[in-house]
Amino acid sequence: MIYLYQGVALLEINELKQIVEAxxxxxxxxxxxxxxxxCLGDSNSKIPLQEVIRELASDYEKSGRAFFIKEVAGGYQIVTNAxxxxxxxxxxxxxxxxxxxQAALETLAIVSYRQPVTRNDIESIRGVSxxxxxxxxLDRKLLEIRGREDGPGRALLYRTSTEFLQYFGLNSVKDLPRLKEVEDILAEDDGELV
Amino acid sequence: MKNQLHRIDLDMFEGPLDLLLFLIKRDELNIYDIPIAQITKDFLEYVNLAKELKLYSAGDFVLMAATLMKIKARMLLPIEANGDDEIEDPRTELMNMLLEYKRYKEATATFSEMERFERPHYYHIPATWSPQQEDNTAILEDVKLYDIMLTFQYLIKNYEEPATHSVAVEEVTLSEQVGFLNGLLQAKAKLSFAGLLEKFDSRLVVVVTFLAILEMLRNRQVKVKQSKLFDDLLISRGSTFGN
Structure with a gap:
């Protein structure tokens, strides 16, 4: 397969794979x-990264590498095999x-479903400081401060970060199971509420 | 009951709501119809136990104990039917809090699972030095407010006020320092925050100057860059500088 690049130069798939790998x-x-x-420069013809990634990923798999390409936080990264x-x-x-x-995970769960949230929102759900x-x-960069609330007190607003998506291997916060779904799964297990 | 309580590992609860959920599950209580008297009794036993052990986070538990006792008291009062209005169950608010907390607590298990799954994978992260970096102070373009605050904390910790014995009322205002920084930036394109610190002889002036920088950052009068965390902050003219 050959891709048009910058209208003039022709990029062959092998070349593209090398560029993406680099x-x-x-x-x-x-x-x-x-x-x-x-990175490819001012190109009018957009080269579909996903296609090149797919080719590259299958090369890696065939040749038995110790790593693979992971789709995370809206992009691609190389990660090692488990x-x-x-x-x-x-x-x-x-x-x-x-x-x-457990406390940090609870806090993180609340932020990821309710963002942006203030500390007060989090504490009123958890019932503890x-x-x-x-x-x-914040130190582990899983959360970041994104502005302030408009209301009185102008409390800081917290959001999840790109590192959060990487840490949990998510492509976007939309990939999180909906809260309702979590409830359903647990309800199936228990057969009843609580 | 008492023996069972003692077998509870005190550290396993994240807070009073967590403990209540535990009691509800253990005794197979209905969360939509909580027997307040029973749960209050069990809860108080736990709080007393925690007090004996001088648990420092007991405050949140005591507050919940008070709430439970209030609900219990209200449930003992005769109910006065008030026209067609539906009578609100004094337990409703607590029930909603428990249900809300329970949703997130259950979601936490999913996060824990995702964490366990992702843990053995390591990202390929290139070394942070970049060979062609001409201006090595501008690596971190995207300085976050939290980074700036941490850096300030770090810099001011190492800042020593010169020993003086004169007592004078220090007067420094935010707008004065904004003006001061504006003046400096007109003369110089870049200012080092650590360099500024050396010029001041009081903590108060340092703090007010820092606040002035934050204010100017907000108005886009300045930009702040940093090469790495805790490194010096470099202040330069922003998009609205001089307006």
């Missing part, structure tokens, strides 16, 4: 279609990734 290695954040086209975790851990001083506490979980989540 970009995936160097990208500090998920590589989006828009960013990809920016079976190498025990070796990779040795690269870091702490024993692998730290898990989030959530200062320290918010701090942990």
């Amino acid at each position: 970009l995936l290695i160097a990208t500090p954040e998920p590589l989006t279609e828009a960013r990809f086209n920016t 079976e190498f975790e025990s070796y990779i851990k040795g690269l870091f001083s702490k024993s692998g990734k730290l898990r989030l506490s 959530s200062d320290s979980s918010l701090r942990t989540l």
Whole structure:
């Protein structure tokens, strides 16, 4: 397959795969279609990144690589296969990734479904002070402050970040199971409420 | 009942709502028709236990205990039918709070599962140095408010007020400092926040100047850049500078 590029040059699929591979290695954040086209220069003919990714992904799979291309936070990134975790851990001083506490997960769940939210919104749902979980989540960049509320007090508003999507392997917050769905699944398990 | 309570691991609850949900589940109570007297009794037993152990977060539990006792008292009062208005059950608010909390608590399990699933995967993250970076102070274009606050906290911690013995009323206002920064930025395209700190001899002036920067940032009179977290803040002219 041959793609038209900048009206004149012709890019062959193998070349494109190499370009995308290079970009995936160097990208500090998920590589989006828009960013990809920016990298290719001012091109009128948009090259479908998804297609190139698919080709590249199947190459990786066939040749048995230790990594794969993950669709996350609206773009693509290279991640290692799960079976190498025990070796990779040795690269870091702490024993692998730290898990989030129950309190932090609760706070995160509330923010992700209700964003943007204020600390007060979170605390009134949880019924406990959530200062320290918010701090942990901000420090780990899973949450970010996005402006202030209009009302009195102009409280800070919290939102989930790109790192949040990466951490949970989500393409977008829309991919989260709806709260109702969670209830349904649990209701099936229990057969009754509570 | 008492023995059962003692077997509860006190750390396992995230708060009073969590404890109530536990009691409801354990005793197979109906969340839509909570036996207030029973649950209040069990709840208070727990709170007393927590007090003995001097749990520092007992405040939230005591508040809930008070709420439960209030509901209990209201349920004992004779109900006065008030025309056609439906009589509100004193438990409604608590029930709604519990149901709301329960939804998120259940969602937390999903998050936990997603975390467990994603944990063994590591992202390929390139080294942070970039070979062709001419201006190595401009790597982090997208400085977040939280980063700026952390940096300020860090810088001011290391800031020592020169020892003086004169007592004077310090007067410095936000608008004065905005004017001061405007003047400096007219003369120089870039200002270093750490450099500014050296010029001041009081914490108050530092704080007010920092507030002035935040104010100007909000009005887009300045831009703030930082090469990495806790690094010096570089202040430059924003899109509305001089307006």
